[in-house]
Amino acid sequence: MSNIIETEGLSKQYGNIYRVKDVDLKVPEGAIYGFLGPNGAGKSTTLKMILGLAKPTEGEIAVFGKRVNSKNRLENLKNVGSLIESPSYYGHLTGEENLRIFQTLRGVPKQNITEVLKIVRLENQQSKKVSQYSLGMKQRLGLASALLGYPKLLILDEPTNGLDPAGISEMRELIQSLPQKFGMTVVVSSHLLSEIDQLATRVGIIREGELVYQDSLTKLHQYSKQHLAVRTMNNEVTKAFLSQNGVAWEAEDDYLIIPQMKDTMMAEISKALGQNNIGLVRIEERKKSLEDIFLELTGTAVSL
Amino acid sequence: MSAAIGMEVLKTKGRKIWLVVAVMMAVQLLWAGWAISNKDANDLIQGWMFFLYQFPMLNCIIMPVIAAVVASRLSDVEHKGQTFKLLETIIPAQRIFAAKFIWGSIYMLGAALGQLAIMIGMGFVLHFGGPVPWGALASYLFFTLVVSLTIYIFQQGVSMLVANQMVPMTLGLVGGFIGLFSMFFPQGLQKLILWSYYGVLMQVGMNWDETTRATDFYWTAIDWSGLGLILVFFVLIYGIGRILFVRREV
Numbered sequence A: 001m002s003n004i005i006e007t008e009g010l011s012k013q014y015g016n017i018y019r020v021k022d023v024d025l026k027v028p029e030g031a032i033y034g035f036l037g038p039n040g041a042g043k044s045t046t047l048k049m050i051l052g053l054a055k056p057t058e059g060e061i062a063v064f065g066k067r068v069n070s071k072n073r074l075e076n077l078k079n080v081g082s083l084i085e086s087p088s089y090y091g092h093l094t095g096e097e098n099l100r101i102f103q104t105l106r107g108v109p110k111q112n113i114t115e116v117l118k119i120v121r122l123e124n125q126q127s128k129k130v131s132q133y134s135l136g137m138k139q140r141l142g143l144a145s146a147l148l149g150y151p152k153l154l155i156l157d158e159p160t161n162g163l164d165p166a167g168i169s170e171m172r173e174l175i176q177s178l179p180q181k182f183g184m185t186v187v188v189s190s191h192l193l194s195e196i197d198q199l200a201t202r203v204g205i206i207r208e209g210e211l212v213y214q215d216s217l218t219k220l221h222q223y224s225k226q227h228l229a230v231r232t233m234n235n236e237v238t239k240a241f242l243s244q245n246g247v248a249w250e251a252e253d254d255y256l257i258i259p260q261m262k263d264t265m266m267a268e269i270s271k272a273l274g275q276n277n278i279g280l281v282r283i284e285e286r287k288k289s290l291e292d293i294f295l296e297l298t299g300t301a302v303s304l
Numbered sequence B: 001m002s003a004a005i006g007m008e009v010l011k012t013k014g015r016k017i018w019l020v021v022a023v024m025m026a027v028q029l030l031w032a033g034w035a036i037s038n039k040d041a042n043d044l045i046q047g048w049m050f051f052l053y054q055f056p057m058l059n060c061i062i063m064p065v066i067a068a069v070v071a072s073r074l075s076d077v078e079h080k081g082q083t084f085k086l087l088e089t090i091i092p093a094q095r096i097f098a099a100k101f102i103w104g105s106i107y108m109l110g111a112a113l114g115q116l117a118i119m120i121g122m123g124f125v126l127h128f129g130g131p132v133p134w135g136a137l138a139s140y141l142f143f144t145l146v147v148s149l150t151i152y153i154f155q156q157g158v159s160m161l162v163a164n165q166m167v168p169m170t171l172g173l174v175g176g177f178i179g180l181f182s183m184f185f186p187q188g189l190q191k192l193i194l195w196s197y198y199g200v201l202m203q204v205g206m207n208w209d210e211t212t213r214a215t216d217f218y219w220t221a222i223d224w225s226g227l228g229l230i231l232v233f234f235v236l237i238y239g240i241g242r243i244l245f246v247r248r249e250v
């Protein structure tokens, strides 16, 4: 499987602070790559460097297997559609005229305008001035501009900005359909893991400019360590019993959280509790939520 | 390139830029009419020279205002809609810069031709004396264009680089006023100021007799070194503006 985007040691300095540091991004063909990180982590900066809108301080970028330099940059970008930070538009022109500008400059067929307007469901608003569009409509126009040339690679920086819940799920469905329908590879950035969960096939998590995780979303789910939560008729006695038997525990509300263990071990414990007349009332398997993992990865407490 | 220029034209749709040019031309027409109205038949013998003296003076303030407004009108839409970050993934930044310059030049050309039409029209209507000085009028058109386009490219550079359009507008106005007063500056200093070149490249001089209070106009030699300098300024400003625009990160 080849990588559509591959960066090596990509870094960007603003002032004397590295805002992006040694990022090795790998976006496989046909993937929906979720690029995650909290505000100010360096997502937009990284994407801008890939598009040549910002100059890397260090590092290399290859798109479609070709190393990007100032000479071949635009040639390479012919197959890339982008929406960075906020949609680009001319407020005094209509939606259709806006798309006509980008369609003409791209040199792609005129009928693409009608098609992309339909894809983003703006066909009824196309003759309205964009300054009169709602935020969500502007966002969809931005997506339409990015789709105009049916690019092989689509880079969307927080495309759900300003969308309502219905709009968010519509955008998600739309993005999800792009790889199969048009053979596109999509990079979507977001500061919410929940937003790209079930959407992305691969995730990269950036924190203070450094890529702290990059793998499949499934793998990320597996990271969520499982543990057991037990509740007994007498937690105090149980604590002592667990400690005696070398089982680590942690109290959480009415529960004692203990590590995942073999069935035989658990059976031993329940038997012992029974013999001591301590009723075992609940055993639950618990998983850290994806949001917790994300927080751990992006917050101060990195535990992976 | 033609696509980029065509799109510049589309972007100016409904922005009434020609109206600004037309209003400024109307001001010039009224002013010329007023200036000539208190002249007697005797003065009109030197009518052509009078215009070729007065128009460049008025241009010191009129053309910089047109240049500032046009450049700003062409650039503010890009800042407002944050379009550079999309445009620059489609066409080279230098092409955006060039297309804007070419389309902006058309307005400056329109203004220059407009004033020429005013001069010639009034000259015929009022029967100025002597043959029509076609050569001087053609030179006037050329000099006016060279200076105006240099001022325009300066305005365009600032308008494209700075989002806040108050900055180029203020610079344009201040420049215009300095140009107007530069007549009183020493020659060396004059030639360092873009906006004073309408005066530097003037083809007519004036004698004013204090006792008779009569004015007498005479032809002057063309200041070739001045022309050379302003052309150098144009190339420099275009080059610097373009480099800064291309290097700028969005």
Ligand SMILES: Nc1ncnc2c1ncn2[C@@H]1O[C@H](COP(=O)(O)OP(=O)(O)OP(=O)(O)O)[C@@H](O)[C@H]1O
Residues within 6 Å of the ligand: A014, A015, A019, A037, A038, A039, A040, A041, A042, A043, A044, A045, A046, A191
């Ligand atoms: N042009 C610039 N000059 C100086 N610092 C900048 C510039 N652009 C970005 N930064 C800094 O770089 C860091 C990363 O910014 P970036 O916009 O890439 O974050 P982000 O991950 O996209 O955040 P968000 O989720 O808020 O969009 C921030 O600290 C920001 O202040």
Ligand SMILES: [Mg+2]
Residues within 6 Å of the ligand: A043, A044, A045, A085, A157
């Ligand atoms: Mg961002």
